[in-house]
Amino acid sequence: MVTSTAPSHLTARERARRAARGGPSRSVPASLLVPALIAIGFLVLPLVGLLIRAPWSHLGAALSGSDATQALILSLWTASASTAISLVIGVPLAWVLARSSFPGQRLLRALVTLPLVLPPVVGGVALLLAFGRTGFLGQYLDSWFGLTIPFTPIAVVMAETFVAMPFLIITVEGALRSADQGFEEAAATLGAKRMTVFRRVTVPLIAPSLGAGAVLCWARALGEFGATITFAGSFPGQTETMPIAVYYALETNPDAAIALSLVLLVVSVVVLLSLRDHWLRGGSAS
Amino acid sequence: MFAAASLMGTFTQLGKQFDAAHPGDTVKFSFGPSSGLSTQITSGAPADVFASAAPANMDTVVKAGDAADPQDFAKNTMGVAVPPNNPGKVTSVTDLAQKSVKVALCQPQVPCGVVAAEVFKNAGIKVKPVTLQPDVKSVLTQVETGNVDAGMVYVTDVRAAGTKVKGVTIPASDNAATLYPIATISNSNHKSEAQAFVAYVLSPAGQQVLTAAGFKKP
């Protein structure tokens, strides 16, 4: 005969809370709590270090001497442009990978997620070899249209898109795979052709994952350094993004570097918080 | 061994020769812009020897107390590197001031950027680059890939690149030089080996390798 274990203590408030919620105990077991705390420490302490060592007394002076504003504006709009492009061409690709089947599909999936494992500088070199002035595509752009992509903000957007888009593709592909296709069947019987089904049913139902993927993509694009500096180069106001500005500032004016890092940190936290909130509130469909 | 990017070819060879002569010791290199390397050293990076492309960066390290008694072991001057087919039709350093010529320079705080600025001052020109690269080797990459029409690098880099680039000589009147100091790091764990390497660099054998690459005597 099995006997029950010895009772533990619950305060009145804990009782009320658990009665309202229902379900078994949700307190974190020690074997999970300890590693979790270590993880928190590992991720948060460097940021705390940044905050502690920041030159709070002369923050403004440290920033004004550098290319902070230009770099910030460039970083923000290029990261957003990269995310927008990733959404427009990445979501259809995710759909093709998730919903269709054709020979070589696995290879294609491996290829499009390659930028995830490729060192960003290698990505930059690859972009140069394709779209640089003597690149196998770039040379035609140059000779036919006199158009050179490197050293322009377009190149920054291209480099950031190259490294960040796979994050969006992977997230969306996963969501599409696990989505309930019953709704799409229902839409078809109601007379919706495939594009209509995609627009009005498929995409809205994966909206939370789409949002998360876009945020991931934006964050990755914002922090990109190696591919950008190799393909787009670096020039203040044109192609010098925040990460590059921080890297250079570190060599000449460490205080400015810390100040710039703080600015990037604050802007990122604000964006990430506001977006996560929006998507969490948006509903738990699918 | 933290060494300036422009020393990549010569020091790798010196390292091999040193290893051969001193079995049991291996030299490992970390190449990069001198300004970046000096920051790493003053932040506590585990280096045994520092070879800088400019005295200024060595002074930073010495002032921080991480090195003492630097000795100059080489001198370098600048040259203009252009792609083999010279798309910008660059024949002299003054051509770099033309708007149509795409120029790659080093970042202003890196030695090759400092010296390039001096050269432009001597030549009386203003150059607007399309990109400011972290170190001299990445400037060379931009030229090698044909992405830019010209790049300001050291003469040793032009020579090292061989057929990948063409060099345009800068007249001595306009050119500027930079001295390369070398020193052991104070809190190195391999003091004797470090000193041995410094001695090797300064020795006739070491100097021969450097001169062969185009470095001048200090």
Next chain:
Amino acid sequence: MTHEGSDGLVVDAEVRRGRFLLAVSLMAAPGQVLGLLGPNGAGKSTLLSAVAGLTPVSAGRITLTGQVWDDADAGTFVEASGRPVGFVFQNYRLFPHLTVAENVRFSPRARGMGRRAATSIASHWLDRLRLTDLADRKPDQLSGGQAQRVALARALAGQPALLLLDEPLSALDAGTRLDVQAELKRHLADFAGPCLLVTHDPLEALVLADQLIVLEGGRIVQQGTPAHIARQPGTDYVAKLVGLNLYSGHANGSEVVLNAGGTFVIPDQGRRGDVLVAVRPSAVVVSSQRPQLSSARNTWPAKVAGLTLLADRVRLNLEGQPSALVDVTPAAVAELSLDPGSQVWLTVKATDLEVYAHSERQPA
């Protein structure tokens, strides 16, 4: 059994899904409700899927009013979105991110109608199904019965030529089911095109369907009117499933006067008007003599017209006022010496009778 240019739905096809093969030949006339009955895995959902265009047929054809929707030999296929079909799914599949009104408006909009026209059609159906107050709610804020009505409204708003219903009431609890069933019957009666209704509930099949088709293992094993099938089950499964006594009559409070003769005492729920009364064969007690002083309120004499031996019981066909099908054990048959012609007394408790409202239209 193909009829060229005939009105209504004609299916004469095979559908292969993995190892399963569905091979059927059936017709549903405009205005007719064809009930599809069968055990799990019989192929009912596969059939609906094929008619809707979600699965192509492997052989044969599907046509509606002479228009070919799917022809395996000719290689033609009309996509689901191109077929004017209204499909009510078992789990409704209401779009969770759209309101009730937007759900109902979906089909006219998807078929190309302008926003104003679509909204007015949607309003019409929201009204018909008493959903106007719920128009701005999201599906997760609806009760089962409400969701079912929205699913029906959404299907009808697309102005379909054919209705497909996949176990439309199975997700509802017993109480709601009866009410919704009556309402559904009214709407089906008003629908001009053919309707295929899949169900596993024999009562639902008997009430809602004009014709029944029984599917087993991908084949039609019996078809006919519900009454016919109940009376003469083709297989054991059908007998167990569809063996049901169904009577129409007129209720006034605690009594129902049956059209076929006889009176039943029912639990008094204040019912008045036309009703249907259902009694399961296993709920009727057979006695060789008239029972004295029992709690059962309904007792009447009948004569054994026939006996059918089923797997574990004997089904008696009894004539009387009213007539009935009754299941008894073989031992009981022996004990009571039941033969064709034997006179017996039938008893059923008032509480074993299922009574519900019935529209004017008689089942065929």
